[in-house]
Amino acid sequence: xxxxQYPLDGQTLLRKKLKLKKELSVRPELIExxxxxLGGSTTNEVVDQLELFxxxxxxxxxxxxxxxxxxxxxxxxxxxxxDAFAPDVVYIHTNWRNVTAFPTTQSSKEESDRFxxxxxxxxxxxxxxxxxRYRCPIIQNNFDRPNYRLLGNxxxxxxxxxxxxxxxxxxxxYDYADTHNGFYINDIDYLSAAYGLETWxxxxxxxxxxxxxxxxxxxxxxxxxxxxxxxxxxKNKKVLxxxxxxxxxxxxxGDDGVEGIQVGPEVPMGQxxxxxxxxxxDLKSIGVLLAVNSKNDEANALAGLNHPDGVLxxxxxxxxxxxxxxxxxxxxxxxxxxxLGADSFVFADDNPTxxxxxxxxxxxxxxxxxxxxxxxxxxxxxxxxxxxxxxxxDDLVRVRMYQENAKRQxxxxxxxxxxxxxxxxxxxxxxxxxxxxxxxxxxQLTNKSNQFNLTTLRCxxxxxxxxxxxxxxLCLYGKLEDKFGDNGVVSVISGEKQGAELHMRxxxxxxxxxxxxxxxxxxxxxxxxAKAQGMEAIVGYYYPTPKxxxxxxxxxxxxxxxxxxxxNGSTTWRLALDGYVPKGPHIQIQR
Amino acid sequence: xxxxxxxxxxxAVFRDVFDDETLTVNDSTTAHDVEGWDSLRHxxxxxxxxxxxxxxxxxxxxxxxxxxxxxxxYIEKEA
Numbered sequence: 267x268x269x270x271q272y273p274l275d276g277q278t279l280l281r282k283k284l285k286l287k288k289e290l291s292v293r294p295e296l297i298e299x300x301x302x303x304l305g306g307s308t309t310n311e312v313v314d315q316l317e318l319f320x321x322x323x324x325x326x327x328x329x330x331x332x333x334x335x336x337x338x339x340x341x342x343x344x345x346x347x348x349d350a351f352a353p354d355v356v357y358i359h360t361n362w363r364n365v366t367a368f369p370t371t372q373s374s375k376e377e378s379d380r381f382x383x384x385x386x387x388x389x390x391x392x393x394x395x396x397x398x399r400y401r402c403p404i405i406q407n408n409f410d411r412p413n414y415r416l417l418g419n420x421x422x423x424x425x426x427x428x429x430x431x432x433x434x435x436x437x438x439x440y441d442y443a444d445t446h447n448g449f450y451i452n453d454i455d456y457l458s459a460a461y462g463l464e465t466w467x468x469x470x471x472x473x474x475x476x477x478x479x480x481x482x483x484x485x486x487x488x489x490x491x492x493x494x495x496x497x498x499x500x501k502n503k504k505v506l507x508x509x510x511x512x513x514x515x516x517x518x519x520g521d522d523g524v525e526g527i528q529v530g531p532e533v534p535m536g537q538x539x540x541x542x543x544x545x546x547x548d549l550k551s552i553g554v555l556l557a558v559n560s561k562n563d564e565a566n567a568l569a570g571l572n573h574p575d576g577v578l579x580x581x582x583x584x585x586x587x588x589x590x591x592x593x594x595x596x597x598x599x600x601x602x603x604x605x606l607g608a609d610s611f612v613f614a615d616d617n618p619t620x621x622x623x624x625x626x627x628x629x630x631x632x633x634x635x636x637x638x639x640x641x642x643x644x645x646x647x648x649x650x651x652x653x654x655x656x657x658x659x660d661d662l663v664r665v666r667m668y669q670e671n672a673k674r675q676x677x678x679x680x681x682x683x684x685x686x687x688x689x690x691x692x693x694x695x696x697x698x699x700x701x702x703x704x705x706x707x708x709x710q711l712t713n714k715s716n717q718f719n720l721t722t723l724r725c726x727x728x729x730x731x732x733x734x735x736x737x738x739x740l741c742l743y744g745k746l747e748d749k750f751g752d753n754g755v756v757s758v759i760s761g762e763k764q765g766a767e768l769h770m771r772x773x774x775x776x777x778x779x780x781x782x783x784x785x786x787x788x789x790x791x792x793x794x795x796a797k798a799q800g801m802e803a804i805v806g807y808y809y810p811t812p813k814x815x816x817x818x819x820x821x822x823x824x825x826x827x828x829x830x831x832x833x834n835g836s837t838t839w840r841l842a843l844d845g846y847v848p849k850g851p852h853i854q855i856q857r
Numbered sequence: 858x859x860x861x862x863x864x865x866x867x868x869a870v871f872r873d874v875f876d877d878e879t880l881t882v883n884d885s886t887t888a889h890d891v892e893g894w895d896s897l898r899h900x901x902x903x904x905x906x907x908x909x910x911x912x913x914x915x916x917x918x919x920x921x922x923x924x925x926x927x928x929x930x931y932i933e934k935e936a
Contacts, residue, residue, distance in 0.1 A: 277908040280901055284876035310897045474900075474919055481904040 270322045271634065272648040274489060276482035283314050290321035295812055297724065299499065302330040302353035302400075304337035306364035308476045315485045319492030323501050334476065337364075341392045344399065354726070355495055356396050357405040361454060361478045362412045362432055369426045371416075378425040386438045393442070393449065401728035403448045403498050405491060408436045410458040410479075413467055447706065448727045450494050450655055454479075457486055460648075493650035499724055500713025503632060503651040504606060506549060507597065509615035510560040510567055510588070513636065514546070514578065515539045519570040520562055530575025538639050543577035545643045550582055553664045554652050555604070557585040559596045559613070564588040584668040593620055594627035601629075604668065605777040607716065607813065612651045614642070656706050663754070670750040671778060688783060688852040691748040695784065696856045697791045700734035700741045700760075707755045708743055711774060716813040719774040720806065720820060738763050740795060741772075744788050746779050746853070753779055757788050766802040768792075773806065773820075783851025789824055790848045791855060793841075803842050810835040863910075863932050867925070870909050874902050884926030910936040 267290065269278065279286070299320070303309050313329050320327045330351040332340045337358055340348055365385055369378040389406070396404055409432040421427035436455065443451050458466040461483050471477040479487065496502065511518045516528030516535045528536040529543065550556055556578075560567055567588030571580045580586065585603055587596040593615070601608040609630025615621055621633045634645045674691070681687045700708060705727050712725040725733075733739045744757035756779045760772035775785060796804060806821040808814075818835075822828065825846075826839035864883075872880050875893050888894040894902070906928065907913055912935040922928050 277905070281870065281873045281905040281908070283901075285873070288876070311901065470916055474916060477900075481900065482908070 267322050270319055270489070271632075272489075272645060272650070274485050276485045279315060279318065279485040280311070280481060283318060286318050287314075287321070290318060291326075293321065293324070296321065296324055296326035297499070298326045298328060299354045299495070300328045300330070300351060301495070302332075302348060302351060302356045304332045304340050304356060304358050306335050306337050306358075306360035307472070307478045308334065309359055311477065311481060311484045312359060312488060312491075315488035316491055319485075319489050320495060323492060323496040325496060325499065325501070335364075338388070338392055341396050349399075353400055353402055355403050355405065355498070356400060357452070357491055358392075358407065360407050362409045362428070363472065363478050365409070365432070365435070368428050368431055371426050373426050375425050378431065382431065382434055382438070385435055389439070390442060393446075397446075397448070397728070401726075401732060403450065403726050403728070405450045405452050405494055406439065406443075407452045407454045408439050410454045410467065411463055413469060447656075450498070452487075452491055452494060454487065454490075457483075457490055461486055489650065493653040494655055497653040497655040498713070498726065500710065502610075502653060503554075503612045504610040505555040505557055505584075505600075505604065505612070506546065506646070506652075507557045507559045507600065507611050507613050507631075508546065509593075509617065509620065510558060510562060510570055512616045512639075513614055513642075514543060515570060515573065515576070516639070519566045524569045524573055527570055527573065529573055532575070535639075536575065540575065540577055542639065542642045545647070547577050547582060549646075549652060550665055552652065552654055555665060555668060556583045557600050557604075558583055558588060559593050559600065559615075560588045561590055561593070562588040581669070582665075584665060584672075592623065594624055594629065597624065597627070597629060597631060605717075605780065612646070612649070614646065656710065663752075667751065667753055667778065673750050674748075685852070691750070691782070691852070693746060693748045693782060693853040694856060695747075695787045695853045696745040697742055697787060698857060700730060700743055704743055704755055705730050705734070708758050711755065711758050711776065712772060715774040715776060716811070717777050717816050718780070719814050720770070720808050720817055721772060722809065722811055722814065723772050725772070733760055740768055740792070740799065740801075742788065742792060742795070744775075744784060744791075746782065746784050757784055759788055759792060761792075761796075761804065763799070763801065766800065767805050768796050768801045768803070769805045770807060783849070783853055785820075785824070786849035786851040787853045787855055790850070791857075793843055793846050793848070797843050801843060803840055805829070806839040806841070808837045808839070858933065858936055860929060860933060863929050863936070866909055867906070867929065867932070870902070870905050874898065874905050882925045884924065884929065886925040887923070906932070912936055 269275065303313055309331050313331060317327055330348055330353060337360060367381050367385065369381050393404055412428045412432065415421035415429055417424050417427045421429040422433065424430055439451060443449050466479050466483050468480045471480050508514055516539055517526055519527050529539045530536045531540065546556065558567065567586065568580055571578060585600045587600060597608055597611065612632045612634065613624050614634065614636050616636050624631055624633050632651055634649050636642055636645055677690065678687050681690055709725050709727040709730045712723060733741050739760060739762055741760040743755050745755050746753045756776040758772055758774050759770065761768040761770045806826055808818060808821060810818065821839035826841045829838040829840050831837045868881055871882050872878055875891060888899065903914055903919055910932050912932060918931060
């Protein structure tokens with residue numbers, strides 16, 4: 267919904283929240299998440315606004331709110347209501363007003379350090395308790411700047427200053443975040459600065475209503491928290507699709523020629539486009555895929571992208587559509603070639619008409635308002651489309667993998683039969699029990715995979731660790747490499763043992779390795795491991811969603827027998843292990 | 858701004874905040890007369906009124922206003 271996109275109109279979001287909630291609640295495909303908001307101040311408006319942003323991201327939140335300012339008690343001593351609630355996410359909404367002791371002007375450095383350790387322990391013991399009790403992701407506000415600077419400019423540098431104290435406390439929070447999976451900082455220090463600290467911290471709201479920030483800023487805060495949550499649950503955008511003329515450079519390359527377009531350090535207009543190109547290239551480095559969708563002759567488009575002063579080059583893009591087709595048609599084409607849903611795309615185009623066409627095509631593409639080149643970076647950066655909650659090693663090499671895929675497509679066309687093609691790929695799979703270094707990637711896959719995903723069970727890192735540690739589960743991940751490169755972890759399966767049956771709660775695979783026989787390799791391995799553990803049968807489940815139709819008959823094709831079928835299309839399948847004949851795909855399996 | 862004009866805009870604010878297209882308020886309307894007007898919604902309402910008329914209620918006023926009429930008196934004076 268456009269009103270929930272940057273730049274936010276906080277006033278309207280507050281005033282019309284009831285109506286907006288009604289409109290958003292009727293959306294299809296909402297996934298339910300249970301969110302505990304533990305506040306050190308009033309949280310009601312925070313929860314109302316958070317609900318709007320999460321609904322817009324396809325998440326239907328159910329909330330628990332601690333009693334006023336009871337965040338610490340709830341977490342530390344437990345609370346039957348919160349236990350029964352069983353949160354999927356805990357958000358701790360605190361700010362500098364919840365710091366109970368600051369150094370005074372009389373404090374020695376040692377005393378300040380001791381205060382610091384005490385305040386940090388107050389929070390860190392609480393996080394440990396939450397992690398132990400609820401095994402779920404924790405989102406924690408850092409600290410904004412206090413309401414006055416007693417020591418003036420020295421307040422930030424002198425250990426007795428509150429500003430300095432909060433700065434150091436923040437650093438301890440960051441160190442903790444850096445060393446703990448499933449712990450995320452909501453950066454209100456940044457938000458308050460970007461919003462304007464004086465308005466943000468208007469003391470009227472604290473003294474009247476016990477909100478530590480002004481009401482109009484709450485939507486901004488809520489969006490920030492919602493961005494983290496949707497990123498944890500794999501709802502980030504994946505691809506930035508860019509127009510060229512007046513988006514990546516100034517001018518029209520078809521009319522002005524390569525020498526006539528503006529990019530590079532010579533003129534201010536060129537500089538600002540270079541800065542934007544640099545930003546886009548940086549996005550690539552966090553795993554965002556780049557594509558072009560431009561009305562241009564391809565030769566002109568490529569010439570523009572090869573401009574000597576440009577930052578981006580044609581091989582930075584995984585797909586380039588430069589033609590005279592409608593852009594919504596191109597978008598559908600790009601989605602199908604990349605095997606991704608168009609709803610994971612962001613479309614950046616300076617032309618309001620093209621943006622309007624894209625919106626009306628209702629492909630689920632996010633369409634930020636790219637209205638002035640000086641605002642381009644901010645519009646995308648603050649849009650939160652690519653919020654980073656974990657940079658798995660796969661994110662960092664994703665672009666290369668998509669490029670290797672293009673090479674495989676060329677090879678496929680050049681060999682005689684498909685079997686020959688598979689053989690020529692020289693594939694090697696590593697299939698093993700869940701290992702700590704892949705927990706992050708495995709959790710990410712359970713949240714990101716929509717198409718080749720039988721149960722769409724979404725798991726946090728804590729869920730995955732719990733499965734991996736339990737003797738009642740049999741969990742396997744699969745990595746696939748071939749002569750063109752390493753695809754990384756591409757398949758995850760996990761079954762729960764009940765008697766002599768293994769019930770498959772997770773079975774998914776990344777679409778980038780479709781039709782390579784990886785699913786055969788996974789089943790062969792699963793069967794041999796299950797037999798070794800005394801299992802006699804594997805029971806598979808398929809739960810239909812609007813996106814996983816491609817695996818409707820997966821179990822049938824793998825040789826399972828249909829056990830039952832529900833009215834909603836859910837099916838249950840069974841495979842007896844006795845007499846199972848290995849599929850033996852063209853893959854060398856390493857254990 | 859005339860009281861009439863103020864009421865026209867104020868009613869629009871009330872209708873949004875309470876999501877009720879039929880709602881109309883007058884001088885004597887109090888929180889008891891409007892469904893959903895609790896202390897939490899009151900905060901949203903005051904913020905929306907401030908934004909609509911580009912005014913700021915001071916600490917004292919937010920607690921002392923007894924009915925909509927007193928709110929309009931203040932808007933009349935400030936806006």
